[in-house]
Amino acid sequence: MIKTACHCGEVRFEISQAPEWILDCNCTLCRRYAPLWSYYRGEDADKLLVVPSRGATEVYSWLDHDIGFHRCRTCGCVTHMASLTADPPAIFGVNMRMVTGGLDPNSVRVVQVDNGHTGWFWTTSDLQPRASNHPPMPRPGPLDWR
Numbered sequence: 001m002i003k004t005a006c007h008c009g010e011v012r013f014e015i016s017q018a019p020e021w022i023l024d025c026n027c028t029l030c031r032r033y034a035p036l037w038s039y040y041r042g043e044d045a046d047k048l049l050v051v052p053s054r055g056a057t058e059v060y061s062w063l064d065h066d067i068g069f070h071r072c073r074t075c076g077c078v079t080h081m082a083s084l085t086a087d088p089p090a091i092f093g094v095n096m097r098m099v100t101g102g103l104d105p106n107s108v109r110v111v112q113v114d115n116g117h118t119g120w121f122w123t124t125s126d127l128q129p130r131a132s133n134h135p136p137m138p139r140p141g142p143l144d145w146r
Helices: 042-047
Strands: 002-005 012-015 021-025 037-039 048-050 057-060 067-072 078-083 091-095 099-101 109-114
Touching: 042 048, 057 078
Parallel strands: 021 109
Antiparallel strands: 002 012, 002 099, 012 048, 021 037, 037 091, 057 067, 067 078, 078 091
């Protein structure tokens, strides 16, 4: 059993089995949030045994507003991401930096995807970064802090 929690413990997940891999993304959001995502879509959603209540988090979305990035209302930790277009919302990414027990980080492969189109990451991986399926954003101008 894998247990995850935000800093204050208000947002918790229990996951039945370890992911085979976790995603390190360098898009403009993930570069700032620094999550390591494990995914629970489709059949894998059954692995989420305990999920937080809807009111425990605040949601931020960007551009197409398909994905909501959730953070704890109390301590501000980024906890998970969920579909904003599914009803009920489908949790499909859990921030594995919140693991408090049940998982040895050395047992999970880190897969880097260059969604920021920069080629650099703060973490290291034994694998080469994968190319992004997302189009690059326009180059930032002098007043753009992306």
